[in-house]
Amino acid sequence: xxxxxxxxxxxxxxxxxxxxxxxxxxxxxxxxxxxxxxxxxxxxxxxxxxxxxxxxxxxxxxxxxxxxxxxxxxxxxxxxxxxxxxxxxxxxxxxxxxxxxxxxxxxxxxxxxxxxxxxxxxxxxxxxxxxxxxxxxxxxxxxxxxxxxxxxxxxxxxxxxxxxxxxxxxxxxxxxxxxxxxxxxxxxxxxxxxxxxxxxxxxxxxxxxxxxxxxxxxxxxxxxxxxxxxxxxxxxxxxxxxxxxxxxxxxxxxxxxxxxxxxx
Amino acid sequence: xxxxxxxxxxxxxxxxxxxxxxxxxxxxxxxxxxxxxxxxxxxxxxxxxxxxxxxxxxxxxxxxxxxxxxxxxxxxxxxxxxxxxxxxxxxxxxxxxxxxxxxxxxxxxxxxxxxxxxxxxxxxxxxxxxxxxxxxxxxxxxxxxxxxxxxxxxxxxxxxxxxxxxxxxxxxxxxxxxxxxxxxxxxxxxxxxxxxxxxxxxxxxxxxxxxxxxxxxxxxxxxxxxxxxxxxxxxxxxxxxxxxxxxxxxxxxxxxxxxxxxxxxxxxxxxxxxxxxxxxxxxxxxxxxxxxxxxxxxxxxxxxxxxxxxxxxxxxxxxxxxxxxxxxxxxxxxxxxxxxxxxxxxxxxxxxxxxxxxxxxxx
Ligand SMILES: Cc1cc2nc3c(=O)[nH]c(=O)nc-3n(C[C@H](O)[C@H](O)[C@H](O)COP(=O)(O)OP(=O)(O)OC[C@H]3O[C@@H](n4cnc5c(N)ncnc54)[C@H](O)[C@@H]3O)c2cc1C
Ligand SMILES: Cc1cc2nc3c(=O)[nH]c(=O)nc-3n(C[C@H](O)[C@H](O)[C@H](O)COP(=O)(O)OP(=O)(O)OC[C@H]3O[C@@H](n4cnc5c(N)ncnc54)[C@H](O)[C@@H]3O)c2cc1C
Numbered sequence: 001x002x003x004x005x006x007x008x009x010x011x012x013x014x015x016x017x018x019x020x021x022x023x024x025x026x027x028x029x030x031x032x033x034x035x036x037x038x039x040x041x042x043x044x045x046x047x048x049x050x051x052x053x054x055x056x057x058x059x060x061x062x063x064x065x066x067x068x069x070x071x072x073x074x075x076x077x078x079x080x081x082x083x084x085x086x087x088x089x090x091x092x093x094x095x096x097x098x099x100x101x102x103x104x105x106x107x108x109x110x111x112x113x114x115x116x117x118x119x120x121x122x123x124x125x126x127x128x129x130x131x132x133x134x135x136x137x138x139x140x141x142x143x144x145x146x147x148x149x150x151x152x153x154x155x156x157x158x159x160x161x162x163x164x165x166x167x168x169x170x171x172x173x174x175x176x177x178x179x180x181x182x183x184x185x186x187x188x189x190x191x192x193x194x195x196x197x198x199x200x201x202x203x204x205x206x207x208x209x210x211x212x213x214x215x216x217x218x219x220x221x222x223x224x225x226x227x228x229x230x231x232x233x234x235x236x237x238x239x240x241x242x243x244x245x246x247x248x249x250x251x252x253x254x255x256x257x258x259x260x261x262x263x264x
Numbered sequence: 265x266x267x268x269x270x271x272x273x274x275x276x277x278x279x280x281x282x283x284x285x286x287x288x289x290x291x292x293x294x295x296x297x298x299x300x301x302x303x304x305x306x307x308x309x310x311x312x313x314x315x316x317x318x319x320x321x322x323x324x325x326x327x328x329x330x331x332x333x334x335x336x337x338x339x340x341x342x343x344x345x346x347x348x349x350x351x352x353x354x355x356x357x358x359x360x361x362x363x364x365x366x367x368x369x370x371x372x373x374x375x376x377x378x379x380x381x382x383x384x385x386x387x388x389x390x391x392x393x394x395x396x397x398x399x400x401x402x403x404x405x406x407x408x409x410x411x412x413x414x415x416x417x418x419x420x421x422x423x424x425x426x427x428x429x430x431x432x433x434x435x436x437x438x439x440x441x442x443x444x445x446x447x448x449x450x451x452x453x454x455x456x457x458x459x460x461x462x463x464x465x466x467x468x469x470x471x472x473x474x475x476x477x478x479x480x481x482x483x484x485x486x487x488x489x490x491x492x493x494x495x496x497x498x499x500x501x502x503x504x505x506x507x508x509x510x511x512x513x514x515x516x517x518x519x520x521x522x523x524x525x526x527x528x529x530x531x532x533x534x535x536x537x538x539x540x541x542x543x544x545x546x547x548x549x550x551x552x553x554x555x556x557x558x559x560x561x562x563x564x565x566x567x568x569x570x571x572x573x574x575x576x577x578x579x580x581x582x583x584x585x586x587x588x589x590x591x592x593x594x595x596x597x598x599x600x601x602x603x604x605x606x607x608x609x610x611x612x613x614x615x616x617x618x619x620x621x622x623x624x625x626x627x
Binding site: 011013093094095098123124125126127128129130131132133135136137141142143144145157161162163164165166167168169170171172175226227228229230231232233234235236237242243244245246250251252254255256257258259261263264 | 281341344345348368369370372373375376377379380381383384385386387388389404407408409410415423425428429430431432433434435436437438439440441442443444484485486487488489490491492493497530531550555563564585586587593598601602603604605606607612615616618619620622623624
């Protein structure tokens with residue numbers, strides 16, 4: 001049994017955000033972090049490992065520096081780490097990204113007992129599309145927004161969140177699950193893990209390694225091939241600061257403004 | 265260039281839960297009707313469920329020229345497999361040029377699965393749509409920091425321009441899908457304006473009942489139960505006034521929430537929250553406003569003890585009037601507020617309640 005986890009390295013959009021002089025985002029100047037939901041996905045896999053002793057494989061597509069993150073994931077308890085990296089993959093939209101990741105997962109191999117885990121959403125692209133698209137490409141059933149997973153043999157019972165409640169779903173392995181933060185509390189690296197992670201090799205799947213996979217259509221990957229294109233990117237204007245109301249009677253001033261505007 | 269001439273019309277996938285259409289369906293049909301005018305095409309609502317015809321016709325009143333209704337016991341409750349199969353088969357048969365759906369927890373499950381199967385692109389969580397280039401330029405003029413007069417765009421471009429926030433709201437991107445059809449987008453609930461209901465149009469709306477096939481064998485995920493949240497969900501999106509609390513209530517959480525409730529009552533609104541409050545377990549997640557919560561644009565939004573992180577303001581900055589109370593005069597929330605009061609919310613809110621009562625008494 002294997003748990004295959006897709007993990008993305010992302011700029012920390014919650015931390016300090018850097019802009020270039022022309023107002024566009026300066027990604028290079030921003031800290032990178034492991035996508036938060038993906039740590040919940042890894043934790044779900046590690047819990048299965050604790051219970052059933054499965055192999056945990058982490059896969060990340062991105063430029064070479066993502067290797068550092070993969071080592072950290074090994075230190076948290078993953079057994080095998082794969083970096084999917086190649087110039088041909090750069091600029092991929094979610095359709096293209098999921099195609100490449102699906103091919104990488106395929107190369108690892110999804111057996112009848114296996115589960116693929118993704119985060120629900122990456123905090124940079126913010127689309128939440130890659131998980132379901134990988135599932136479609138691999139012909140796996142999917143459950144998104146997982147907040148609870150119980151495994152009994154090859155059968156999983158999953159609590160899937162809705163805005164106004166939840167669904168309880170049952171699915172057999174192999175399947176793909178996208179995880180939200182309510183699912184669990186990710187563990188930290190442990191000391192032994194930190195020592196051992198440097199002995200493990202980080203495998204690299206480049207374009208050559210994946211291009212012959214039947215899932216790869218060479219004309220729908222990368223910036224050129226992606227079905228969606230960024231037509232324009234811009235920053236929203238900051239709204240001008242409004243009026244500050246000062247003094248002990250600030251609340252009274254506000255009440256009279258609201259009354260004048262017939263809002264109260 | 266591929267020939268797209270056989271792809272015609274805008275489709276809106278209209279989600280139902282428990283046999284009731286979702287509010288966002290009406291917003292989307294209204295928006296699609298606006299776009300259809302720019303294109304000169306029809307708007308089709310697509311409803312999958314069981315016994316949905318009467319509800320579906322209501323979509324006509326908001327701008328759907330016709331509705332496709334597929335009724336089947338296997339479509340009563342959403343499953344990825346059944347909905348993907350039926351919707352994709354319909355799209356392949358009828359070939360719409362655009363397909364929109366609400367970016368709900370279900371739309372964001374169904375949309376990507378369908379886009380992958382239909383071999384086309386999908387824009388996530390759009391907040392603005394245009395076809396006409398001139399309209400798009402006007403949109404950029406009001407909503408971007410770009411120097412619009414230097415932006416050169418092809419006036420005859422008829423691609424659907426789907427604008428969405430990314431990088432946690434720090435950036436906006438307009439996405440196009442020039443090489444494949446249909447052009448697909450999920451659209452953020454609560455953002456598009458619902459049209460006035462028109463009974464005559466609802467009566468004229470044509471119902472189409474196409475043949476479709478779905479069987480138990482197509483469905484690989486079994487629904488054991490669908491549970492409504494125990495408490496009634498707060499209707500943030502439909503509210504005229506939202507009074508939200510942030511971590512600033514921490515010194516007396518109960519009192520802070522009670523004050524917000526009182527203020528909301530006095531203003532005829534509901535109570536919302538920042539994520540910090542939800543994460544702390546002080547309020548349930550249906551109250552959360554922001555990037556990973558709800559997008560609201562009420563007439564009045566009051567932020568009490570909220571710092572104004574971009575992930576929060578992303579969900580409330582388009583409110584008509586924003587009032588912020590924060591004890592820190594340099595809190596970023598004041599940057600989006602129309603009226604700001606620097607002070608302790610535990611003092612300012614009772615003062616405000618009193619002052620409002622006094623105003624009411626004299627008027
Ligand atoms: C401003 C902007 C807007 C964009 N808008 C769109 C759009 O509307 N539609 C579109 O198709 N593309 C869009 N893209 C491209 C998209 O961001 C990239 O394709 C990105 O690589 C994946 O999308 P995401 O970050 O949204 O991931 P999500 O789909 O949100 O990620 C979900 C999960 O998939 C897995 N995953 C995602 N990426 C990787 C990876 N590289 N390695 C390993 N696991 C991964 C993780 O488990 C993650 O938690 C946009 C890009 C930008 C810069
Ligand atoms: C991926 C991601 C998604 C997110 N999505 C959301 C989202 O959807 N919604 C959201 O809200 N956040 C979201 N966040 C979190 C966001 O970044 C902030 O952390 C959060 O909004 C902070 O909440 P807050 O303003 O209540 O708390 P704080 O930032 O701690 O601010 C508390 C404020 O209260 C003031 N204060 C303290 N005491 C008083 C008092 N007695 N009277 C008056 N003022 C007082 C303080 O000056 C301070 O400004 C997200 C973050 C990430 C990383």
